[in-house]
Amino acid sequence: xxxxxxxxxxxxxxxxxxxxxxxxxxxxxxxxxxxxxxxxxxxxxxxxxxxxxxxxxxxxxxxxxxxxxxxxxxxxxxxxxxxxxxxxxxxxxxxxxxxxxxxxxxxxxxxxxxxxxxxxxxxxxxxxxxxxxxxxxxxxxxxxxxxxxxxxxxxxxxxxxxxxxxxxxx
Amino acid sequence: xxxxxxxxxxxxxxxxxxxxxxxxxxxxxxxxxxxxxxxxxxxxxxxxxxxxxxxxxxxxxxxxxxxxxxxxxxxxxxxxxxxxxxxxxxxxxxxxxxxxxxxxxxxxxxxxxxxxxxxxxxxxxxxxxxxxxxxxxxxxxxxxxxxxxxxxxxxxxxxxxxxxxxxxxxxxxxxxxxxxxxxxxxxxxxxxxxxxxxxxxxxxxxxxxxxxxxxx
Numbered sequence: 001x002x003x004x005x006x007x008x009x010x011x012x013x014x015x016x017x018x019x020x021x022x023x024x025x026x027x028x029x030x031x032x033x034x035x036x037x038x039x040x041x042x043x044x045x046x047x048x049x050x051x052x053x054x055x056x057x058x059x060x061x062x063x064x065x066x067x068x069x070x071x072x073x074x075x076x077x078x079x080x081x082x083x084x085x086x087x088x089x090x091x092x093x094x095x096x097x098x099x100x101x102x103x104x105x106x107x108x109x110x111x112x113x114x115x116x117x118x119x120x121x122x123x124x125x126x127x128x129x130x131x132x133x134x135x136x137x138x139x140x141x142x143x144x145x146x147x148x149x150x151x152x153x154x155x156x157x158x159x160x161x162x163x164x165x166x167x168x169x170x
Numbered sequence: 171x172x173x174x175x176x177x178x179x180x181x182x183x184x185x186x187x188x189x190x191x192x193x194x195x196x197x198x199x200x201x202x203x204x205x206x207x208x209x210x211x212x213x214x215x216x217x218x219x220x221x222x223x224x225x226x227x228x229x230x231x232x233x234x235x236x237x238x239x240x241x242x243x244x245x246x247x248x249x250x251x252x253x254x255x256x257x258x259x260x261x262x263x264x265x266x267x268x269x270x271x272x273x274x275x276x277x278x279x280x281x282x283x284x285x286x287x288x289x290x291x292x293x294x295x296x297x298x299x300x301x302x303x304x305x306x307x308x309x310x311x312x313x314x315x316x317x318x319x320x321x322x323x324x325x326x327x328x329x330x331x332x333x334x335x336x337x338x339x340x341x342x343x344x345x346x347x348x349x350x351x352x353x354x355x356x357x358x359x360x361x362x363x364x365x366x367x368x369x370x371x372x373x374x375x376x377x378x379x380x381x382x383x384x385x386x
Contacts, residue, residue: 089368091365091368097369108377131356132356135367136374137376138375139376139379148376154351154355161348162344
């Protein structure tokens with residue numbers, strides 16, 4: 001199950017994407033395994049289809065009629081336990097920006113080399129929109145909030161900024 | 171009337187006779203009276219002429235007496251008048267002299283008095299001016315000091331007010347400048363920062379978090 005999750009998480013960077021992809025995956029697998037009438041089902045988006053196609057056939061072999069639902073429920077439970085880094089950004093990133101951010105986070109806060117334990121999953125992002133950040137971002141990790149944005153920088157250098165403004169006041 | 175009774179004729183005749191008699195009697199009486207009156211008047215005339223003569227004589231006497239007395243009185247009067255005039259003249263002269271002296275004395279005294287009063291007045295005026303000058307200078311000095319003090323107080327109050335205003339404004343700016351800056355940056359940067367710039371800034375924040383070991 002961890003391997004399945006790792007494969008899914010390989011190019012899934014945000015929690016919302018993960019949940020969405022799991023739903024797509026579940027629907028796809030159920031459709032293929034149990035032959036649900038596709039005409040009545042909503043067709044997945046092109047990006048979702050592209051992702052599904054990017055998954056190797058070996059991946060889908062992990063699922064069969066007996067273990068699909070069990071695997072899915074375990075996946076759901078595991079997802080809730082995944083480490084999530086909440087990022088407050090000043091703009092609404094598109095999917096590409098999200099991928100870039102996700103890659104950068106994983107590269108920056110990379111896990112130690114693969115260990116025998118497979119419980120170290122990559123960090124997931126939870127992107128939230130906060131225009132008051134101005135630029136940069138604020139992070140929440142393990143329930144602790146810290147502001148690394150431009151707003152925080154202005155607040156930190158408030159006195160310096162005020163002193164520089166006062167030079168222009170008589 | 172050829173045939174009037176005889177009695178009536180007799181009566182008429184008698185009455186006529188009586189009347190004539192009475193008339194004649196009356197005539198003679200009157201004549202007598204007239205003559206007596208004439209005599210009386212003649213005597214009266216004589217007496218009156220005598221009286222007149224006496225009166226004339228008395229009058230003449232009186233006139234002469236009166237002339238004499240008048241002359242006498244006039245001469246006496248003249249004499250007395252002359253003496254009176256002389257006396258009066260003397261007294262007038264002496265009075266005049268006295269008056270002249272008095273006036274001269276008065277003149278002298280008034281000159282002295284005038285001079286004295288003039289001196290006194292001058293002195294008083296000088297004293298008054300001097301006091302006025304002193305008081306005026308004191309007043310002006312006091313007024314100047316008070317004005318200076320009040321001006322200084324005003325200036326001080328104005329300066330303090332300016333300082334207070336400045337401080338308040340600076341405080342307002344201090345309180346709001348960051349909000350203003352944030353707002354400005356929000357408006358400006360969010361429109362001008364490209365996606366790459368935003369991402370770069372996010373990467374910087376993440377590097378900072380790594381340095382601070384925020385994510386372990």
